[in-house]
Amino acid sequence: MKRAMTLLLAVALSxxxxxxxxxxxxKTTRTGTLTIGTRTGSPPFAYIDKQNEWVGFSIDLIxxxxxxxxxxxxxxxxxxxxxxxxxxxxxxLLTSSAVDLIAETMTxxxxxRDSVDFTLTFFVTGAQFLVKKGSPIKGIKNIAGKRVxxxxxxxxxxxxxxxxxxxxxxxxxxxxxxFQALAQGQVDAYTNDGIQLAGLKAKAPNPRDWEIVGxxxxxxxxxxxxxxxxxxxxxxxxxGLMEGIDSGKFFEIYEKWFGTKGEVPYPMSPDVKKFxxxxxxxx
Amino acid sequence: xxxQFDWSVLWTGQSGQWLLQGIITTLELxxxxxxxxxxxxxxxxxxxxxxxxxxxxxxxFYVEFFKNVPLLVWMFFWYFAVPPLLPRSFQDWLFDHGxxxxxxxxxxxxxxxARLSEVIRSGIQSIPKTQxxxxxxxxxxxAQAYRFVIIPVALRLIIPPVTNESLNxxxxxxxxxxISVAELTFQTRQIETYTAKAFEALTAGTVIYLAxxxxxxxxxxxxxxxxxxxxxxxxxxxxxx
Numbered sequence: 001m002k003r004a005m006t007l008l009l010a011v012a013l014s015x016x017x018x019x020x021x022x023x024x025x026x027k028t029t030r031t032g033t034l035t036i037g038t039r040t041g042s043p044p045f046a047y048i049d050k051q052n053e054w055v056g057f058s059i060d061l062i063x064x065x066x067x068x069x070x071x072x073x074x075x076x077x078x079x080x081x082x083x084x085x086x087x088x089x090x091x092x093l094l095t096s097s098a099v100d101l102i103a104e105t106m107t108x109x110x111x112x113r114d115s116v117d118f119t120l121t122f123f124v125t126g127a128q129f130l131v132k133k134g135s136p137i138k139g140i141k142n143i144a145g146k147r148v149x150x151x152x153x154x155x156x157x158x159x160x161x162x163x164x165x166x167x168x169x170x171x172x173x174x175x176x177x178x179f180q181a182l183a184q185g186q187v188d189a190y191t192n193d194g195i196q197l198a199g200l201k202a203k204a205p206n207p208r209d210w211e212i213v214g215x216x217x218x219x220x221x222x223x224x225x226x227x228x229x230x231x232x233x234x235x236x237x238x239x240g241l242m243e244g245i246d247s248g249k250f251f252e253i254y255e256k257w258f259g260t261k262g263e264v265p266y267p268m269s270p271d272v273k274k275f276x277x278x279x280x281x282x283x
Numbered sequence: 284x285x286x287q288f289d290w291s292v293l294w295t296g297q298s299g300q301w302l303l304q305g306i307i308t309t310l311e312l313x314x315x316x317x318x319x320x321x322x323x324x325x326x327x328x329x330x331x332x333x334x335x336x337x338x339x340x341x342x343x344f345y346v347e348f349f350k351n352v353p354l355l356v357w358m359f360f361w362y363f364a365v366p367p368l369l370p371r372s373f374q375d376w377l378f379d380h381g382x383x384x385x386x387x388x389x390x391x392x393x394x395x396x397a398r399l400s401e402v403i404r405s406g407i408q409s410i411p412k413t414q415x416x417x418x419x420x421x422x423x424x425x426a427q428a429y430r431f432v433i434i435p436v437a438l439r440l441i442i443p444p445v446t447n448e449s450l451n452x453x454x455x456x457x458x459x460x461x462i463s464v465a466e467l468t469f470q471t472r473q474i475e476t477y478t479a480k481a482f483e484a485l486t487a488g489t490v491i492y493l494a495x496x497x498x499x500x501x502x503x504x505x506x507x508x509x510x511x512x513x514x515x516x517x518x519x520x521x522x523x524x
Contacts, residue, residue, distance in 0.1 A: 186363075
């Protein structure tokens with residue numbers, strides 16, 4: 001059995017070998033295009049807007065920071081091509097070279113690093129709480145004995161159950177039902193990833209009645225994914241991001257999408273800002 | 284790559300405890316809802332056969348309104364629309380003391396009461412008119428005739444369709460997971476989330492529902508034999524000729 005597996009693996013590896021022979025930078029030089037995989041319905045990261053344009057925070061980062069960096073490296077203007085990727089398809093799209101870079105809402109995790117490489121973290125979120133303005137709940141410290149809604153089957157529900165067993169957890173299969181329960185007082189707080197809550201708050205009839213509170217009690221750093229072992233390409237992409245952080249352009253783009261007037265207001269906390277700055281290593 | 288079954292996820296960790304809690308919640312929910320459905324069903328089913336028009340209309344309204352709206356909608360109705368009608372302090376108390384469970388119980392009970400009502404009405408109507416007339420001619424009032432003659436006979440006749448409805452009620456209790464009632468289906472999903480073993484968790488749920496349903500069907504079959512009135516069915520059949 002084991003020998004058969006090894007043989008299979010060897011065949012699979014030799015089949016992919018020609019594709020791997022060409023690095024992403026060589027491919028970009030040859031074709032003059034960089035192909036990214038991104039979402040069509042994941043505002044404000046990547047989505048098709050009312051004008052039928054494919055836009056978003058992740059796409060702006062690519063167009064304004066990474067594309068110039070890649071163009072400089074290969075010594076000629078590089079065109080951007082966008083393809084749709086979704087959570088189940090993104091890794092296969094990348095490994096089969098159908099796309100060169102995944103720029104959407106992908107959380108960088110250690111287990112994913114077994115199959116792909118990640119760039120610097122370009123967005124940070126984590127589990128927080130949505131509460132009515134003025135609620136005594138200010139974070140995970142205050143939820144003992146309180147009624148807390150969570151998404152059924154989410155890791156957040158799992159963490160709450162383990163860390164605050166006295167919280168009365170109510171798990172709903174979908175976001176609207178959980179929000180309705182919060183609005184009517186069936187629950188005192190609704191927990192999910194902060195950016196999800198921000199999206200919910202922005203869509204609520206009276207966004208000002210709601211507050212997103214608490215430090216992240218789980219950590220979801222978004223990174224861009226690229227093929228494993230393509231370290232030259234990764235350096236070029238990371239340099240683009242670092243230059244953006246140095247020049248402040250990165251924060252302008254963040255402000256455009258997540259500032260108070262942005263698509264989904266989700267201000268960057270001072271901690272996250274510091275973290276972003278520290279990610280940019282010296283020249 | 285073939286799927287690697289790992290049945291041990293069903294008893295390692297907290298899974299066993301979760302399944303047990305799920306079974307208990309499902310049974311509690313179904314039993315209470317069944318009692319409510321039975322009471323409502325008998326009352327409205329009997330009212331629909333009475334020669335008193337306003338009562339008939341009231342019962343008909345209840346049955347048609349509640350059985351023709353999806354159960355899921357009733358779940359949301361009892362959980363989201365009813366509590367705001369109650370005083371604020373009572374609402375808070377309720378939300379701290381299993382509002383989800385009681386909303387689910389009312390949704391199931393009232394919905395299935397409307398469905399049971401039809402079964403009971405057909406049972407009553409299958410009893411020949413002469414029987415009611417005979418009862419009345421012995422000096423019983425209409426209410427007494429129903430209580431002592433018609434309903435006891437009708438309930439015996441309808442045991443098979445009632446068994447059906449009861450099993451439906453038990454299976455429909457899974458809809459309560461949409462309002463966060465941690466019943467059996469909810470718990471199997473929970474196991475799936477924690478272990479990423481979907482087939483094992485779903486199989487466990489399927490087998491448990493099947494066992495519960497077969498158990499109830501067996502009890503009802505015994506009851507049918509125990510309470511059968513010897514010769515009753517034949518006499519009814521002859522009377523109809």
